[in-house]
Amino acid sequence: GPEDNDAKGSAGDSTPHQGGTLTVLNSNPQQDFDPARLYTSGGGNVPSLVFRTLTTRNREDGAAGAEVVPDLATDTGRPNKDATVWTYTLKEGLKYEDGTPITSADVKYGIERSFAAELSGGAPYLRDWLIGGADYEGPYKDKGGLGSIETPDARTIVFRLNKPEGEFPYLATQTQFAPVPEARDTGTKYEEHPVSSGPYKVVKNENDGERLILERNTHWSASTDAERKAYPDRIDVRSGLDPAVINQRLSASQGADAAAVTTDTNLGPAELAKVTGDQELASRVGTGHFGYTNYIAFNPKVKPFDNAKVRQAIAYAIDRSSVVNAAGGSALAEAATTFLPSQKSFGYTPYDHFPAGGSGDPAKAEELLKEAGHADGLTVTLTHSNAKDFETSPELATAIQDALKKAGITVELEGLEENDYSDKIHNAGTEPGFFLAHWGADWPSGGPFLAPIFDGRQIVKNGANFNTSFLNDDSVNAEIDAINKLTDLDAAAQRWGALDKEIGERALTVPLFHPVYKRLYGEDIKNVVISDWTGVLDISQVAVK
């Protein structure tokens, strides 16, 4: 998804034990704690302690963690031949925090809720894929329910899709697939105390998710859940903290902070400079890779970016070492020449169509500009945001500005306030010609990475549009459809990689870097697991004793 990032690490030492309190220090509050409203990758971190879903991500280190595994369901889903009908069977003995059994109707109801306007916020896939999803207004307005989800019995649930989707098991990891008992649904108030199906239940939710206290859900049974370890007895989530403060606290690791982790705060460049010089601290840094790319986007409808040569010239002129430094240095960013992230699950296929080397090739760029008829140089405007995120922020923009200057391109910067920025770049009518952008994976596959950006049928004229280059190429569209039919995910990954390489030749984007997550954790933290799915330390695996 566009705004999604969570993070990860290496090894934990001695054997983990049950008990203790795990503290989570976060900057963003868990504001929408309603499963219908959450937009998570793989069920999220804190949410996945409370909400179990039909499938979930494999809780293992590295590449293995990018796999999808069963959760509430007995398997990852049984497709029909063309992958348009998916059937799941719930495990036996599943219970909510109050001891009542979890039924397939509850899963259906949970999904239906996510269609209600009151509970907006989730990913668009259900609406796009389920038959009738585009018009369904949710259970509050439409009591009839969504016909494309069937629950023939209390343990079986069947989804009927309007097109083949081999990656449906990935989608079923999202919190919308968590069961919600209709009788306990309180609409917009549900987030204050959602009914737990996971190992922990909410005992306190202060200030709209700013402080969450989770304690063991005694009705959860490890025998039905192979993924979550649930070592700590209690989890104390404190959010709304300044990132610098979080890192200070983790590095000091005093008192309760010794058993603390963060799921959303990276080490900043300045802190990294300090950490790398300190053995003890360095041993408490978890490194992870989330499928994420930061890039320059062009709108070919805007001059002079309609000219591929101009776009290529810019690609050649980019000084990736400056860009990487601006993003926090080589420890926090890996220079990228491919649009797809560099993990196997995405189908990573290396390519560098416009080799710029480490610090750019201004000569080649000038040559191309001359060919494009801009021998006397060129003045362009680069749109960026004023967010303090080292992604689309002024630091990156000025690095690019400086590099292009060497190729005779004068860059004027247009820095916009965050909302304004996201409004502008995602509106087909106002989209600028040349801007900074980023994209993150909803799940570790090429599908949700390439389709929203390059599928011509996903161009949205009157709403949020992510196909910012307005690419609508029949061959690309056809290949996307073909890959979606595959239920063999490895085979699909290979073809996504090939598609990425092919689209790359059009110079519609200039990939800049893939971020690396570096996150501190407290001294008492054990059993550190960081998967390539989330890139962050998995708190369902962590032990504090």
Next chain:
Amino acid sequence: MNFVVRRTLGALVTLLAISVIIYVVFYVTPGNVAQITCGPRCSPVQVQQVADQLHLDDPLYARYWHFLEGIVAGRDYSTGTAVQHCPAPCLGLSYQSDQQVTRLILAKLPVSLSLVLGAMVLWLVLGVGTGVLSAWRRGRLSERILTGVTLAGTATPVFVIGLILMIVVCGELRLLPFPQYVNLTEDPEQWAWNLLLPWLSLALIEAAAFARLTRASMLETLAEDHIRTFRAYGVGERSVVGRHALRGAFAPVIALNANNVGSAVGGAVLTETLFGLPGIGRELVHAVQVVDLPVVVGMVLVIGFFVVVSNAVADVLYAVADRRVVLA
């Protein structure tokens, strides 16, 4: 009495004007509220549903009118499954969290009040103390140093002071815990310990102004005739400075203090953000970022209320404290 009535009416007008300005300002502020509220990847249809639900397409005056109605009479809102009543001084529901703004404010107010009031005590003590000392020791080295230190406070933005204080005091010296808000009613001792650093960072910024004001008006008072009277009657220097000069310097300090509530709230925004204190200031910043109009209006009104009230109180106190004002 007449004064009180006039002042109250004036304050009400001021607050109303502020709310209108905020409405208009947010009307022209870019940012598609429905899209932001709905989520980045909502379809146009969903976005429209959200817009309808929040009455975003109603004309501005209609929305403002409903807002006023809510304050006077309360409003009802649908939670989807039921109807929720938001009682009389209803400032609406947050677009983002669906919480009642009134409750949201009530939940966050203690934090901000703890912060600002505590810091106020500190900056008064620091500022007035420094001011008295430097007026007394005028021209000496100790005064120069004191002045330098307090000025360093004004010269440095609060986030810089706060962060460095925290790194040094909590991180390296480990003298204090990293601040996190503890309810006063739960554990007063922890409340104070945890707020000590935020208080200090906020107070350091304001203290300089008070030090300078106190010093100036102390010098002013020390030059006045009645000080001469007490000296000529053999009253000791301590009593002259501590009782008479300080008392005389007090009125402008009160006035400044009230006028500074506004800027202290500004400082509180940054302090709360830095120290992660769940107060009004930080919530307001967030609400502005996500264009959560009801929350913004509510909180700006609450802040405005405190500023207006404290200014009114300052006027009264100033007149009461400096009897000469009334007299002359």
Next chain:
Amino acid sequence: MSEALVAVDAPGAVSAAPGASGARRFRRRLRTQRAALVAAGAVALLILVALAAPLLTALEGQDPTTYHPALVDSARGGVPIGSFGGVSGEHWLGVEPQTGRDLFARLVYGARVSLGVALAATVVQMLIGVSMGLGAALGGQWVDQLLSRCTDIIIAMPLMIMALALLAIVPSSFPRPVLVALVIGLIGWGNIAKIVRARTLTLKELDYVAAARLSGWGTLRIARRELLPGVAAPVITYAALLVPSNISVEAALSFLGVGVKPPTPSWGQMLTSADVWYQAAPQYLLLPAGALFVTVLALTVLGDGVRTALDPRAASRLRVGTGLKRESGA
């Protein structure tokens, strides 16, 4: 910042008018204050540095925007390579972390923006504040009510909201430093208006204003010729305190993204991005902080000097009787 001056100046200075001003005497009194002179020198020097920024950087052979990726350690978050943050013959004060831009160049160019914006903003604040204050004090009851309410509103509105709103309304092609100065000026005049109003109300009761009216002068002329000079004293002194506070506000606006456009440096911007570098690259923080401190100190001391020089009573601390019957209060 302080309303110090309302209070400090209001009761005394007016009645103690003997020798209150007179440019000559004022200058003489100012001259007797060594600290104020040093401060005035420092302020002049700062302004000179700001004006001569291109010259100074040319002398060093650097500019404030060029990246030097080779001068920072990419693996360690981009911390400058070398001692004291990369100080060398080429980079006199070292380089900025992450980008490797020259710190000396950024500091002197930053002076331009910070001082320029702060001074311009102060001028705007004074213009609006003085007009509003004079208007309120001299207009009828209704005008006073209206203008005083406006002042209340501007004081009660959180700065940030106004700043974001103004940013949003103005197209981004509008020259940024001007915009920032305007934004600060437009939201920061409340206290000046209050000071001027209070002061004018005091002054207008004085006999010399009555005398001017008897001469047949109109309100505008009286305001300009008789009242403004008297109001100017506290306003000028207050302005000396406003300049540093405006520099901080510019920093806060940079923090909100309303500041000057990158890559143009300002001290405020440097501070906001430098605070986290306090441990890894201290000079990055200390340079702008030090520059700001010197500026604030110089301006405050100068303001203090001006105030003392404007106060005729400063000359004798303990007066023993005076032949004049003093009109009580004011």
Next chain:
Amino acid sequence: MSLVEVTGLSVEFGDLRAVDDLSFRLARGGSLALVGESGSGKSTAAAALLGLHRGTGARVSGAVRVAGVDVEEASEEEIRRLRGARAAMVFQDPLSSLDPYYAIGDQIAEVYRVHTRASRRAARARAVEVLDRVGIPDPVRRSRARPHEFSGGMRQRALIAMALACEPGLLIADEPTTALDVTVQAQILDLLHALRAETGMGLLLVTHDVGVAAESAEEVLVMRHGRVVEHGPVDAVLGSPAQPYTRELLGAVPRVDAPRASSSAVSEDVAASGDVAASGDVAASEEAVSEKSAVSEEVVLEASGLSRVFGRGRRAVTAVDGVSLTVRRGETLGIVGESGSGKTTLGRMLVGLLRPTAGEVRHAGHARVGVDPAVQMVFQDPVSSLNPRRTVGESVAAPLRARGERDEGLIRGRVRELLERVGLEAAHYDRYPHEFSGGQRQRVGIARALAADPRVIVCDEPVSALDVTTQAQVVALLGELQRELGLALVFVAHDLAVVRQVSDRVAVMRDGRIVEEGPADAVYDRPREAYTRRLLAAVPALDPALAARRRVERRELAVT
């Protein structure tokens, strides 16, 4: 041993020798008045007695012994014990000399406690006692009031009460009555007299008013430029002054009991003295006075039923209540009355600076609202009536510019002319007010009024802020101008003697009403109203014997 022994006292402020080789003694129970014009060093000398110059940068030499303490040599502690306990000082300005924030009783109690270690309670009781002693009614309640709740006279009494608290042997009173009007002044002087008779304390009185000195002291010491001019028993010095300066000083004192035509004897004395400016003016005024017979019948200013109410509702104060008057061309109308009787309010309505609540003002027969350059005003306070930030030339030029005059040369020429006309120098154009003395500033004010070519000038206490010599000069100037220009004057003052000196007709105001009006001599010599008689009796007399008689009279009048 004397109570006070001053030998060769000099006090220097930088280059200025404010007190120069001053010597005198004061016996226990004795009383001495230091007299002299403003700036002659009286207060400086008095302050030296309590060592108040310590630590202020003033250089003090010579020997001062007070109640056995060598003020120069004593330690801080000894000085502290002297101050207030054995020698107490009453300061000039009663409003600013008390701390506005504390109850008066507490302030007195504080001083008492400093010297006696009495309990808080006892000190409060003592405060009430002394307040009662100085004649504050209902002292228990009043002791809880703060200074602003007291009238000027009460505040002066409170200061005296503070001085009495520790029963000092010496009371130093620095201009104790300058800020007060005649009736209150008389009360204070009577009080000092009574206290001295009762407690036997010594009194050192500092004043520029010879009359006050004559009323209250046995000995007089005349000072000028910091030096002693003449020193001796009061009747000797005042009765037959040996020095010309003393004579000049006495001559400048306006006499309430002498009609204005007969002031020539005084003028001659002054003329004999060395002060050219003063003598010239006074002589001129005499001429003016004697030649003045040409009061025409042309009415230039007329008021009918003028009233002015300040405030609203219960707080309303009627400052002026149905006043009617007429002023003819070339005549001077004097208005007298106690402080707060509405004189200033009336004057401001006459010139149009204040809008009357009722009634109307007619200028030369036409009803007029608002200001009119033809009716000008000279203000009481020469300090606040000139803008300290503008040159006096500019201030004087204001009416010319207002009239639309653009030609700088013409303006400058006319202003120089005016400055010279009022006895200043043309070169003073570019000076600032603070570079002038009080008298000179008042002349600037007059020049400014003249610049508008007025028919009438309302003078609101134009001389009450000035010392006697300067006062005489200004009064003379006004008379001369009136004669030359045919001006009508309205002369407002609380000093009955001055008013008598200048006025053709006199109106007596009380509580906003005119209680008596008539030709000056008639009103002064045959007052019809008891109120007028009381005012007249309060005027200090130059003759100590007469003063004693007046004191008795006053007591009788007060009873009626």
